[in-house]
C-alpha cells in the first residue's frame with residue numbers, strides 16, 4: 001500500500017510505453033491522457049489494467065514492472081516530488097462542495113498542475129489540509145471568503161467554477177438561476193480583475209444562462225476573450241459514451257458521441273449518427289438513448305432524493321476538461337472537447353459543440369458536426385433553439401441590468 005501510494009508516473013512515462021498520441025484514434029485521446037492521470041499517485045495497479053486497453057499487454061507488463069522500483073525509490077523521499085512538467089496554476093471556486101472536493105482530488109493528480117488554489121466561502125481549510133498530504137506534484141493552498149478571493153486568483157491559468165446550489169427533485173436547472181446567477185457574476189468579476197487571461201470553466205447551473213452572464217461581465221470589464229470562456233458540458237459526453245457503449249455492447253474506451261446544443265433538457269442533443277466507432281441504431285434506440293442522456297441529470301437528482309445532484313461523475317468530467325485544457329496550454333495540438341461556447345454554428349450566440357483547443361483557447365469550432373445530420377437530429381436542433389435562446393437572453397439581461405463596477 002505504501003509503495004503504491006508513493007509511485008510517481010507522468011503522462012510522458014505512460015505514453016512512452018505505447019503508441020504516440022498521434023497514432024491513436026481521435027476518440028481515444030482524452031481518455032488516454034485522462035486515464036494516465038492515475039499514474040501520478042493513486043490506484044497504480046488498477047490503472048495499469050485500464051491503460052492496457054490502449055498500450056497493449058507487453059507494454060503494460062513493462063509498465064507494471066517499472067512501478068516497483070520507482071515506488072521504492074520515491075518512498076525514501078520525505079517531501080512531495082515536483083515533476084518538471086508541473087507548471088500550471090488551477091483555481092477551483094466552490095472547492096468545498098459536492099463537486100469541488102472530488103474535482104480537487106482529481107486535479108491534484110494531474111502531472112501538469114504546479115499549484116492548486118481551493119476557494120470557497122466556508123470549510124475549505126480542511127479540504128486543502130487533507131488534499132495537501134497526497135504526494136503528487138502540486139502545492140495546495142486554501143482561500144476562504146471574499147476577502148481572500150483576489151489572492152486565490154493570482155497568476156492562475158485555469159479557473160473552474162462549481163460554486164452554487166444544486167437541484168432538488170422537482171426542480172429544473174433554471175430554478176437555480178436566482179441564486180447561482182449572482183454567485184457566478186461575482187466570481188467572474190473577480191476573475192476579470194485578477195486573472196483576465198485564464199481559461200474559465202463554468203460548471204454552475206443553469207449553464208445555458210451562467211455562461212452568457214460570465215461573457216457579459218467580462219465584456220463590461222473590457223477583458224472578454226470568447227475563446228477562453230467555456231460552459232462545461234463534458235458530463236453529457238461522458239454519459240452518452242457510457243450509455244451507448246452499454247446499449248451496443250461496445251468497448252467503452254472506443255466510444256465517442258458528440259453532444260451539442262446546451263446543458264438542460266432538450267437542449268442537450270447527442271448526435272448519435274456521429275458516434276465513433278460507426279454504429280447503427282434503430283429509431284427506438286435513438287429515441288430511448290437521446291431521452292436518457294437528456295434526463296441523466298434528473299436521474300441522479302431523483303436517486304439522491306434531496307441530497308443534491310451529480311457530483312462524482314461531474315468531478316470526473318470536469319477533471320477531464322481541465323486536463324484537456326492544460327494539455328492544450330502545454331502545446332498539445334490534438335485536443336478536442338465538446339463545450340458550450342460563443343459560436344457562429346447557428347444563429348444563437350452560444351452553442352455547445354466539439355471544439356479544437358489550443359494555447360489560446362478555442363482554436364476552431366468543428367462545424368462538420370452539424371452537417372449531414374439525420375432528420376431526427378435536424379428536427380431536434382431546431383426544437384432546442386427557442387429554449388436555448390431564452391436561457392441565453394435571460395442571462396444577458398440579468399448581467400446588463402446590474403452592470404459591474406468599473
Ligand SMILES: NC(=O)C1=CN([C@@H]2O[C@H](COP(=O)(O)OP(=O)(O)OC[C@H]3O[C@@H](n4cnc5c(N)ncnc54)[C@H](O)[C@@H]3O)[C@@H](O)[C@H]2O)C=CC1
Pocket residue numbers: 093094095096097098099100119120121122162163164165166167176180183186187202203204205206207232233234235236263308309310311314
Ligand atoms: N455543468 C454540469 O454538467 C453540472 C453542473 N452542476 C452544478 O454545479 C453546481 C454545484 O453543485 P454541487 O457541488 O453539487 O453543490 P454543493 O452545494 O455541494 O457545493 C457548492 C459549493 O459552492 C460553494 N459556494 C456557494 N456560494 C459560493 C460563492 N459565492 N463563492 C464560492 N463558493 C461558493 C458552497 O459553499 C459549496 O461548497 C450546481 O449549480 C449544480 O447544478 C452539477 C452537476 C453537473
Ligand SMILES: O=C([O-])CC(=O)C(=O)O
Pocket residue numbers: 166167173205235296297298300301309310
Ligand atoms: O442535473 C443537475 O441539476 C446537475 C447537472 O447539470 C447534471 O447532472 O447534468
